Amino acid sequence: MKKRQVQASVKDERLVKKRRDQMIKGAVTLFIQKGFHRTTTREIAKAAGFSIGTLYEYIRTKxxxxxxxxxxxxxxxxxxxxxxxxxxxxxxxxxxxxxxxxxxxxxxxxxxxxxxxxxxxxxxxxxxxxxxxxxxxxxxxxxxxxxxxxxxxxxxxxxxxxxxxxxxxxxxxxxxxxxxxxxxxxxxxxxxxxxxxxxxxxxxxxxxxxxxxxxxxxxxx
Amino acid sequence: MKKRQVQASVKDERLVKKRRDQMIKGAVTLFIQKGFHRTTTREIAKAAGFSIGTLYEYIRTKxxxxxxxxxxxxxxxxxxxxxxxxxxxxxxxxxxxxxxxxxxxxxxxxxxxxxxxxxxxxxxxxxxxxxxxxxxxxxxxxxxxxxxxxxxxxxxxxxxxxxxxxxxxxxxxxxxxxxxxxxxxxxxxxxxxxxxxxxxxxxxxxxxxxxxxxxxxxxxx
Amino acid sequence: MKKRQVQASVKDERLVKKRRDQMIKGAVTLFIQKGFHRTTTREIAKAAGFSIGTLYEYIRTKxxxxxxxxxxxxxxxxxxxxxxxxxxxxxxxxxxxxxxxxxxxxxxxxxxxxxxxxxxxxxxxxxxxxxxxxxxxxxxxxxxxxxxxxxxxxxxxxxxxxxxxxxxxxxxxxxxxxxxxxxxxxxxxxxxxxxxxxxxxxxxxxxxxxxxxxxxxxxxx
Amino acid sequence: MKKRQVQASVKDERLVKKRRDQMIKGAVTLFIQKGFHRTTTREIAKAAGFSIGTLYEYIRTKxxxxxxxxxxxxxxxxxxxxxxxxxxxxxxxxxxxxxxxxxxxxxxxxxxxxxxxxxxxxxxxxxxxxxxxxxxxxxxxxxxxxxxxxxxxxxxxxxxxxxxxxxxxxxxxxxxxxxxxxxxxxxxxxxxxxxxxxxxxxxxxxxxxxxxxxxxxxxxx
DNA sequence: TATGAATGAGACTTCATTCAT
DNA sequence: TATGAATGAAGTCTCATTCAT
Missing domain, CATH: 1.10.357.10 (Tetracycline Repressor, domain 2)
Structure with missing residues (x-):
C-alpha cells in the first residue's frame, strides 16, 4: 500500500512540501485548540501564513x-x-x-x-x-x-x-x-x-x- | 458535584424524561453512523420521532x-x-x-x-x-x-x-x-x-x- | 415521461406552489437582465422576497x-x-x-x-x-x-x-x-x-x- | 464600424495572431463541450498549449x-x-x-x-x-x-x-x-x-x- | 405542548486576474 | 516574452435556532 496521494495544483515538489509543512503546523495548533470540525479552512490558511486561495492550491478538500x-x-x-x-x-x-x-x-x-x-x-x-x-x-x-x-x-x-x-x-x-x-x-x-x-x-x-x-x-x- | 442541568421549556418532568429518552436513542444510532458533527438536529428530531420544534422544547443547543x-x-x-x-x-x-x-x-x-x-x-x-x-x-x-x-x-x-x-x-x-x-x-x-x-x-x-x-x-x- | 420532480423540504403543497411561483417570477426578471449564470442564488431569493435559506427549502440546487x-x-x-x-x-x-x-x-x-x-x-x-x-x-x-x-x-x-x-x-x-x-x-x-x-x-x-x-x-x- | 480591438500586451503582431489562433481553437472545443461559463481560463490556456500567464498576455479578460x-x-x-x-x-x-x-x-x-x-x-x-x-x-x-x-x-x-x-x-x-x-x-x-x-x-x-x-x-x- | 417554515451567519470551494521571476 | 504561484472576492449551499400558529 503506497502513500495516499493528495493532489496539488502546484507542480514544484519542493514548494509543495514547504507549503504543506506550513499548513500542517498551523492546522495542528488549531486542531489542538478547537478540533477539526470547528476549525475553518480560512483559519488554517491564515495560521499557515497564506491566503485561502493558496491553501487550495495545495489540497483538494478540507x-x-x-x-x-x-x-x-x-x-x-x-x-x-x-x-x-x-x-x-x-x-x-x-x-x-x-x-x-x-x-x-x-x-x-x-x-x-x-x-x-x-x-x-x-x-x-x-x-x-x-x-x-x-x-x-x-x-x-x-x-x-x-x-x-x-x-x-x-x-x-x-x-x-x-x-x-x-x-x-x-x-x-x-x-x-x-x-x-x-x-x-x-x-x-x-x-x-x-x-x-x-x-x-x-x-x-x-x-x-x-x-x-x-x-x-x-x-x- | 451535581448532575449538570439541561434546560427544557416543557415543565412536565415525566414528559421531559420520555422525550429525552427518545432523543438519546435516536441520537446514539446517528452518532454511531456519522459522528456528532455530521449529524444534524433535524436528523436527531426525526430519529427521535418528533419535529425539530419539539426537539428544541427539550434542549437548548445541539x-x-x-x-x-x-x-x-x-x-x-x-x-x-x-x-x-x-x-x-x-x-x-x-x-x-x-x-x-x-x-x-x-x-x-x-x-x-x-x-x-x-x-x-x-x-x-x-x-x-x-x-x-x-x-x-x-x-x-x-x-x-x-x-x-x-x-x-x-x-x-x-x-x-x-x-x-x-x-x-x-x-x-x-x-x-x-x-x-x-x-x-x-x-x-x-x-x-x-x-x-x-x-x-x-x-x-x-x-x-x-x-x-x-x-x-x-x-x- | 412524467414531470421531473424538484424536491422541496417543505411539505405543504400549496405553500410550495406559492413560493415557487414567487421564485420563478423573480428569477425570470433576473435571467432576462443578466442571464442564468450571472444571477446569484442570493439575488433570486431577494427578488422572490425571501431569504436564501428559504429559497433552499424549495429547491435543491440553483x-x-x-x-x-x-x-x-x-x-x-x-x-x-x-x-x-x-x-x-x-x-x-x-x-x-x-x-x-x-x-x-x-x-x-x-x-x-x-x-x-x-x-x-x-x-x-x-x-x-x-x-x-x-x-x-x-x-x-x-x-x-x-x-x-x-x-x-x-x-x-x-x-x-x-x-x-x-x-x-x-x-x-x-x-x-x-x-x-x-x-x-x-x-x-x-x-x-x-x-x-x-x-x-x-x-x-x-x-x-x-x-x-x-x-x-x-x-x- | 471597424473591428473591435482586443488589447494585447505583446507587440509582435504575427505572434499575437498565432497565439490567438491557438487560443480560439482550444476554446471552441471547450465551449462546445461545456459552454462559455463552465469553461475556465486555465482550461483555455491549457487547451491552447500555453500557460495561464501567457494567455493574459494576449487578452484582457475572459x-x-x-x-x-x-x-x-x-x-x-x-x-x-x-x-x-x-x-x-x-x-x-x-x-x-x-x-x-x-x-x-x-x-x-x-x-x-x-x-x-x-x-x-x-x-x-x-x-x-x-x-x-x-x-x-x-x-x-x-x-x-x-x-x-x-x-x-x-x-x-x-x-x-x-x-x-x-x-x-x-x-x-x-x-x-x-x-x-x-x-x-x-x-x-x-x-x-x-x-x-x-x-x-x-x-x-x-x-x-x-x-x-x-x-x-x-x-x- | 407540538409543529415546521423561516432565517441568515457562515462553511467550503472556485476561478479570473495579477505580478515577480 | 513566458511562467505559474498567489490572491481574495464571490458563489453555492447547509444547518442550528427561532417563533408564529
Missing part, C-alpha cells in the same frame, strides 16, 4: 488537511520510535529502554498525539486505512522487539501474548496523552514509566515492593 | 444532545459495572470476575462506548467535567475492588500501583471497543479476557504457560 | 430554479398555444388564425421566450429531455392542425412536409423574440405575421402582390 | 476570448458563404445553389454555429454590436442575391419580402444546427435542403408533388 496532519504526526512518532527501537538487541533491558523512549516521545508530542487520536475518525473511509496501517506498523515494532526477547530466551511467550503485549504498550503510551487530564495530575512521567514497566513485567501478584516507589520525583510542568 | 447521550451511556455502563463489582468480597477471584464482567459489558455496548469515547472531546468546557467525573467514578470502582484485595492481604500493592492498575483495566476495556478494527480480528472476547487477565496478574516474566491458550475458542460474530 | 423557470414558461406558452389551436377545424383559415395567435403569444411573452431559449442549454443532461419534450409537443400541435387541413383536402402535403412546416412555424415564432434586435426594427408584429403567413402559403414564386403590404400599420411600442 | 471565438466563427462562415454566393448571377437556380451551399456550410460547422449561437448573449453590451453587425452582413448577402433575382425579373417581390426571405433562409440554416437534436433524427441534410427549398419557393399551397420526396436518400452519419 479533509486533505486532516489526512496530511495525521500522516505527518504518525510519521514523526514512528520515526522517533524507530530510532529508539532500532538498535535494541533483544534483551529485557533494551525492551524497557524502548518503552521508556516511546513514552517520552508521546510526552513530548502530547498535543499531536491527542489530535491524531481524536480526529482519525473524521477521516473518510478512503483515507482511514492508510493511517491505520501506520499505526499497526508501530505496534509491529514493539512486537518485533518482544519477539527478539523470546527468541533470545529472555522471555517465554506465545505469539498471541506477544501481540497483545505490543498493543498494550502502544495504548499505554497513547494513554499518557489522552488521559492526561487525570494521569498527569497523579504521576510524573518518570513515575508513570516506572509503574507501567513494573506492572508489565511483574504483574500484580509479583509487583509488590519490586521497585521502591519514589513519590517525590514528580517533575513539575 | 451540544445538549451530546451531553445527554454521553451522560446516558456512562450511566448505563456504570450501572452494569456496579452490578458486577458490587458484591465482590475482595478476593482475587472476585477481581478477575469483575474484570471479565466489565469487558463483557464493553463488548455488548461497543457502539455506545465508541461514541462516548470519540465525542466527549466535542463537549464544551462547561459540560466536560461532569462527564469526566463519571469516568473517574468508574475507575474508582476498580480501585476499590483492588484495594479490598490489598486489605485482605491477597495482593501487596502501593496506592499508586492500585490507581494505575485501575486505570489500566478501565482503558483495556475501552480498548476492546476503540481498537476493534484490529483486536477483534485477532481475538475472540474470551481470548481477550483471558490474555489480558493473565498478563495483568502474572506480568510478562511469569506469564509463560500460566494458562493454556485456546486458539479455537474464538466465538463467531 | 439549476432547479432554471428548470422551474423553463418549465413554467413552456407551460404558459403551451397553454396559450393550446387555447388558440384547440378549436380549429382544419381549414386554412383556422391555420392562419392559429399561426397569428401563436406569434402574438410569443410577442407578449418575448422576454420569457428569450430566456427559455437562451438558457435551456444550461440545464443538466438530466433535466433537458423533459424540457425538449415539451417543445416537441408544441411542434406537434401545429403538425396536428396542418394534418387536419391535409385530411380535409385543403392542403396536399406529404408527412415529411407537414413536419417541416410545423418546425418552421414554431421557429419563426421564436425568431420574432430572439431576433427582435433586428426584426422588430423593421416590422410591426402585424406586418411580420402577414409576411410570414404569405410566404408560408404562397412561397417566393407566387408571393408577389398576393397581399397588399401595409407599411404604415407598424405598431408602436 | 470575455475577450469569447469575442475572439465568435468573431472567428462568423468570419469563417461568412467567408465560405461569400465564396458560394459571390459568383451567383441572379437566377433562381443560383439562389437555390446558394441556399444549398449555405446549409452545407452550417452542417459542416455545426458545433461552431451552435457555440456562436448559444454564447453571443454572454458578450458584453460592448462587444455584441460588432458581432451582430456581422450577422446582418450575412443576411445582406442573401438579400442581395434575392434582389438580383427580382431585378432580373425572375422573382416579383417587395423589399420587405426580400428582407424577410433573407432572414428566413439564414435562420433555417442555423436551425439545422440548433435543432439538430430533432431535425437530424428526421431528415438527412439533402432532404432538409430539398424540403426547405421547395417550401420556400412553392409555399404550402403549391408545394404538393412539386418535388418527389426521396425517403431513402438519407445519408448515414
Amino acid at each position: 479533509e486533505d488537511v486532516l489526512y496530511l496532519v495525521c500522516d505527518s504526526i504518525y510519521d514523526q512518532v514512528r520515526e522517533r520510535l524507530y530510532e529508539g527501537l532500532d538498535t535494541k538487541k533483544g534483551t529485557i533491558e533494551s525492551l524497557k529502554q524502548g518503552i521508556s523512549d516511546y513514552f517520552k516521545v508521546v510526552d513530548e508530542m502530547q498535543d499531536e498525539v491527542l489530535v491524531m487520536y481524536q480526529e482519525v475518525k473524521s477521516l473518510s473511509k478512503d483515507a482511514l486505512p492508510y493511517v491505520l496501517k501506520k499505526e499497526l506498523e508501530m505496534v509491529a515494532m514493539f512486537e518485533h522487539v518482544v519477539t527478539l526477547c523470546v527468541e533470545n530466551g529472555e522471555l517465554d511467550l506465545a505469539m498471541e501474548e506477544v501481540k497483545m503485549i505490543a498493543h498494550n504498550i502502544f495504548v499505554q503510551g497513547q494513554m499518557w496523552a489522552f488521559r492526561r487530564w487525570t494521569l498527569q495530575k497523579m504521576y510524573s512521567l518518570e513515575q508513570y514509566i516506572q509503574l507501567q514497566t513494573e506492572l508489565l513485567f511483574q504483574g500484580i501478584q509479583g509487583s509488590a515492593s519490586a521497585v521502591e516507589f519514589q513519590p517525590d520525583s514528580r517533575s513539575q510542568k | 451540544e445538549d444532545v451530546l451531553y445527554l447521550v454521553c451522560d446516558s451511556i456512562y450511566d448505563q455502563v456504570r450501572e452494569r459495572l456496579y452490578e458486577g463489582l458490587d458484591t465482590k468480597k475482595g478476593t482475587i477471584e472476585s477481581l478477575k470476575q469483575g474484570i471479565s464482567d466489565y469487558f463483557k459489558v464493553v463488548d455488548e455496548m461497543q457502539d455506545e462506548v465508541l461514541v462516548m469515547y470519540q465525542e466527549v472531546k466535542s463537549l464544551s468546557k462547561d459540560a466536560l467535567p461532569y462527564v469526566l467525573k463519571k469516568e473517574l467514578e468508574m475507575v474508582a470502582m476498580f480501585e476499590h475492588v483492588v484495594t479490598l484485595c490489598v486489605e485482605n492481604g491477597e495482593l501487596d500493592l502501593a496506592m499508586e500501583e492500585v490507581k494505575m492498575i485501575a486505570h489500566n483495566i478501565f482503558v483495556q476495556g475501552q480498548m476492546w471497543a476503540f481498537r476493534r478494527w484490529t483486536l477483534q480480528k485477532m481475538y475472540s472476547l474470551e481470548q481477550y479476557i483471558q490474555l489480558q487477565t493473565e498478563l495483568l496478574f502474572q506480568g510478562i516474566q511469569g506469564s509463560a504457560s500460566a494458562v493454556e491458550f485456546q486458539p479455537d475458542s474464538r466465538s463467531q460474530k | 439549476e432547479d430554479v432554471l428548470y422551474l423557470v423553463c418549465d413554467s414558461i413552456y407551460d404558459q406558452v403551451r397553454e396559450r398555444l393550446y387555447e388558440g389551436l384547440d378549436t380549429k377545424k382544419g381549414t386554412i383559415e383556422s391555420l392562419k388564425q392559429g399561426i397569428s395567435d401563436y406569434f402574438k403569444v410569443v410577442d407578449e411573452m418575448q422576454d420569457e421566450v428569450l430566456v427559455m431559449y437562451q438558457e435551456v442549454k444550461s440545464l443538466s443532461k438530466d433535466a433537458l429531455p423533459y424540457v425538449l419534450k415539451k417543445e416537441l409537443e408544441m411542434v406537434a400541435m401545429f403538425e396536428h392542425v396542418v394534418t387536419l387541413c391535409v385530411e380535409n383536402g385543403e392542403l396536399d402535403l406529404a408527412m415529411e412536409e407537414v413536419k417541416m412546416i410545423a418546425h418552421n412555424i414554431f421557429v419563426q415564432g421564436q425568431m420574432w423574440a430572439f431576433r427582435r434586435w433586428t426584426l422588430q426594427k423593421m416590422y410591426s408584429l402585424e406586418q411580420y405575421i402577414q409576411l410570414q403567413t404569405e410566404l408560408l402559403f404562397q412561397g417566393i414564386q407566387g408571393s408577389a402582390s398576393a397581399v397588399e403590404f401595409q407599411p404604415d400599420s407598424r405598431s408602436q411600442k | 470575455e475577450d476570448v469569447l469575442y475572439l471565438v465568435c468573431d472567428s466563427i462568423y468570419d469563417q462562415v461568412r467567408e465560405r458563404l461569400y465564396e458560394g454566393l459571390d459568383t451567383k448571377k441572379g437566377t433562381i437556380e443560383s439562389l437555390k445553389q446558394g441556399i444549398s451551399d449555405y446549409f452545407k456550410v452550417v452542417d459542416e460547422m455545426q458545433d461552431e454555429v451552435l457555440v456562436m449561437y448559444q454564447e453571443v448573449k454572454s458578450l458584453s453590451k460592448d462587444a455584441l454590436p460588432y458581432v451582430l453587425k456581422k450577422e446582418l452582413e450575412m443576411v445582406a448577402m442573401f438579400e442581395h442575391v434575392v434582389t438580383l433575382c427580382v431585378e432580373n425579373g425572375e422573382l416579383d417581390l417587395a423589399m420587405e419580402e426580400v428582407k424577410m426571405i433573407a432572414h428566413n433562409i439564414f435562420v433555417q440554416g442555423q436551425m439545422w444546427a440548433f435543432r439538430r437534436w430533432t431535425l437530424q433524427k428526421m431528415y438527412s441534410l439533402e432532404q432538409y435542403i430539398q424540403l426547405q427549398t421547395e417550401l420556400l419557393f412553392q409555399g404550402i399551397q403549391g408545394s404538393a408533388s412539386a418535388v418527389e420526396f426521396q425517403p431513402d436518400s438519407r445519408s448515414q452519419k
Whole structure:
C-alpha cells in the first residue's frame, strides 16, 4: 500500500512540501485548540501564513488537511520510535529502554498525539486505512522487539501474548496523552514509566515492593 | 458535584424524561453512523420521532444532545459495572470476575462506548467535567475492588500501583471497543479476557504457560 | 415521461406552489437582465422576497430554479398555444388564425421566450429531455392542425412536409423574440405575421402582390 | 464600424495572431463541450498549449476570448458563404445553389454555429454590436442575391419580402444546427435542403408533388 | 405542548486576474 | 516574452435556532 496521494495544483515538489509543512503546523495548533470540525479552512490558511486561495492550491478538500496532519504526526512518532527501537538487541533491558523512549516521545508530542487520536475518525473511509496501517506498523515494532526477547530466551511467550503485549504498550503510551487530564495530575512521567514497566513485567501478584516507589520525583510542568 | 442541568421549556418532568429518552436513542444510532458533527438536529428530531420544534422544547443547543447521550451511556455502563463489582468480597477471584464482567459489558455496548469515547472531546468546557467525573467514578470502582484485595492481604500493592492498575483495566476495556478494527480480528472476547487477565496478574516474566491458550475458542460474530 | 420532480423540504403543497411561483417570477426578471449564470442564488431569493435559506427549502440546487423557470414558461406558452389551436377545424383559415395567435403569444411573452431559449442549454443532461419534450409537443400541435387541413383536402402535403412546416412555424415564432434586435426594427408584429403567413402559403414564386403590404400599420411600442 | 480591438500586451503582431489562433481553437472545443461559463481560463490556456500567464498576455479578460471565438466563427462562415454566393448571377437556380451551399456550410460547422449561437448573449453590451453587425452582413448577402433575382425579373417581390426571405433562409440554416437534436433524427441534410427549398419557393399551397420526396436518400452519419 | 417554515451567519470551494521571476 | 504561484472576492449551499400558529 503506497502513500495516499493528495493532489496539488502546484507542480514544484519542493514548494509543495514547504507549503504543506506550513499548513500542517498551523492546522495542528488549531486542531489542538478547537478540533477539526470547528476549525475553518480560512483559519488554517491564515495560521499557515497564506491566503485561502493558496491553501487550495495545495489540497483538494478540507479533509486533505486532516489526512496530511495525521500522516505527518504518525510519521514523526514512528520515526522517533524507530530510532529508539532500532538498535535494541533483544534483551529485557533494551525492551524497557524502548518503552521508556516511546513514552517520552508521546510526552513530548502530547498535543499531536491527542489530535491524531481524536480526529482519525473524521477521516473518510478512503483515507482511514492508510493511517491505520501506520499505526499497526508501530505496534509491529514493539512486537518485533518482544519477539527478539523470546527468541533470545529472555522471555517465554506465545505469539498471541506477544501481540497483545505490543498493543498494550502502544495504548499505554497513547494513554499518557489522552488521559492526561487525570494521569498527569497523579504521576510524573518518570513515575508513570516506572509503574507501567513494573506492572508489565511483574504483574500484580509479583509487583509488590519490586521497585521502591519514589513519590517525590514528580517533575513539575 | 451535581448532575449538570439541561434546560427544557416543557415543565412536565415525566414528559421531559420520555422525550429525552427518545432523543438519546435516536441520537446514539446517528452518532454511531456519522459522528456528532455530521449529524444534524433535524436528523436527531426525526430519529427521535418528533419535529425539530419539539426537539428544541427539550434542549437548548445541539451540544445538549451530546451531553445527554454521553451522560446516558456512562450511566448505563456504570450501572452494569456496579452490578458486577458490587458484591465482590475482595478476593482475587472476585477481581478477575469483575474484570471479565466489565469487558463483557464493553463488548455488548461497543457502539455506545465508541461514541462516548470519540465525542466527549466535542463537549464544551462547561459540560466536560461532569462527564469526566463519571469516568473517574468508574475507575474508582476498580480501585476499590483492588484495594479490598490489598486489605485482605491477597495482593501487596502501593496506592499508586492500585490507581494505575485501575486505570489500566478501565482503558483495556475501552480498548476492546476503540481498537476493534484490529483486536477483534485477532481475538475472540474470551481470548481477550483471558490474555489480558493473565498478563495483568502474572506480568510478562511469569506469564509463560500460566494458562493454556485456546486458539479455537474464538466465538463467531 | 412524467414531470421531473424538484424536491422541496417543505411539505405543504400549496405553500410550495406559492413560493415557487414567487421564485420563478423573480428569477425570470433576473435571467432576462443578466442571464442564468450571472444571477446569484442570493439575488433570486431577494427578488422572490425571501431569504436564501428559504429559497433552499424549495429547491435543491440553483439549476432547479432554471428548470422551474423553463418549465413554467413552456407551460404558459403551451397553454396559450393550446387555447388558440384547440378549436380549429382544419381549414386554412383556422391555420392562419392559429399561426397569428401563436406569434402574438410569443410577442407578449418575448422576454420569457428569450430566456427559455437562451438558457435551456444550461440545464443538466438530466433535466433537458423533459424540457425538449415539451417543445416537441408544441411542434406537434401545429403538425396536428396542418394534418387536419391535409385530411380535409385543403392542403396536399406529404408527412415529411407537414413536419417541416410545423418546425418552421414554431421557429419563426421564436425568431420574432430572439431576433427582435433586428426584426422588430423593421416590422410591426402585424406586418411580420402577414409576411410570414404569405410566404408560408404562397412561397417566393407566387408571393408577389398576393397581399397588399401595409407599411404604415407598424405598431408602436 | 471597424473591428473591435482586443488589447494585447505583446507587440509582435504575427505572434499575437498565432497565439490567438491557438487560443480560439482550444476554446471552441471547450465551449462546445461545456459552454462559455463552465469553461475556465486555465482550461483555455491549457487547451491552447500555453500557460495561464501567457494567455493574459494576449487578452484582457475572459470575455475577450469569447469575442475572439465568435468573431472567428462568423468570419469563417461568412467567408465560405461569400465564396458560394459571390459568383451567383441572379437566377433562381443560383439562389437555390446558394441556399444549398449555405446549409452545407452550417452542417459542416455545426458545433461552431451552435457555440456562436448559444454564447453571443454572454458578450458584453460592448462587444455584441460588432458581432451582430456581422450577422446582418450575412443576411445582406442573401438579400442581395434575392434582389438580383427580382431585378432580373425572375422573382416579383417587395423589399420587405426580400428582407424577410433573407432572414428566413439564414435562420433555417442555423436551425439545422440548433435543432439538430430533432431535425437530424428526421431528415438527412439533402432532404432538409430539398424540403426547405421547395417550401420556400412553392409555399404550402403549391408545394404538393412539386418535388418527389426521396425517403431513402438519407445519408448515414 | 407540538409543529415546521423561516432565517441568515457562515462553511467550503472556485476561478479570473495579477505580478515577480 | 513566458511562467505559474498567489490572491481574495464571490458563489453555492447547509444547518442550528427561532417563533408564529
